[in-house]
Amino acid sequence: MRLFPAVILYIQIWGNRLKVVNVQSLQQFDEVALIGVKHAKKGLQLDSIGYQAQKSIKADVEVSNPFDHPRSLLNNFYLSAMLIQQAMKQVYKTGRFKPLPQIIMHPMEKLEGGLTGIEERAFQELAFQVGGRDVVVYSGAELDVVNDAEKCHQLLKEQKIVLRKSFL
Numbered sequence: 001m002r003l004f005p006a007v008i009l010y011i012q013i014w015g016n017r018l019k020v021v022n023v024q025s026l027q028q029f030d031e032v033a034l035i036g037v038k039h040a041k042k043g044l045q046l047d048s049i050g051y052q053a054q055k056s057i058k059a060d061v062e063v064s065n066p067f068d069h070p071r072s073l074l075n076n077f078y079l080s081a082m083l084i085q086q087a088m089k090q091v092y093k094t095g096r097f098k099p100l101p102q103i104i105m106h107p108m109e110k111l112e113g114g115l116t117g118i119e120e121r122a123f124q125e126l127a128f129q130v131g132g133r134d135v136v137v138y139s140g141a142e143l144d145v146v147n148d149a150e151k152c153h154q155l156l157k158e159q160k161i162v163l164r165k166s167f168l
Helices: 050-055 077-091 117-129 149-167
Strands: 008-013 017-022 028-032 035-040 043-049 061-064 102-107 135-137
Touching: 008 077, 008 149, 017 077, 028 050, 028 077, 035 050, 035 077, 043 050, 043 077, 050 061, 077 117, 102 117, 102 149, 117 135, 135 149
Parallel strands: 008 102, 102 135
Antiparallel strands: 008 017, 017 028, 035 043, 035 061
């Protein structure tokens, strides 16, 4: 038994929307997929996300959708990671003794023909980049985390077995 139980975050991505749900607490972030950034000497600096970024009219803030692309659901990896990290902070407060979350990454559109291996790997890397400990890229029907949280646990268990086998 673990001293600190793992938290599962269910992340759904559409071309214009991002939804992050903490499966245990059912807290959620569900807003437009926008991020506002400023160009600073040390690189990009976060200004706002979601509806707050949509309302931003500051001259020095560049607002963009990192998922918006005609062929793929992932356009800008770096800005996507920044956006998801900030959304995660609203549903799961990290701390000194809190474990890294397990993440189920669920692309919701632009799945004609299924995900390519490259797309699946990009979503895995994105989930690891934002702090995921165990990651599953899922492309089935939408999960009902309110009434069937056990399915989330099962998906993560099955994925660990697949990952172990692939590295043997």
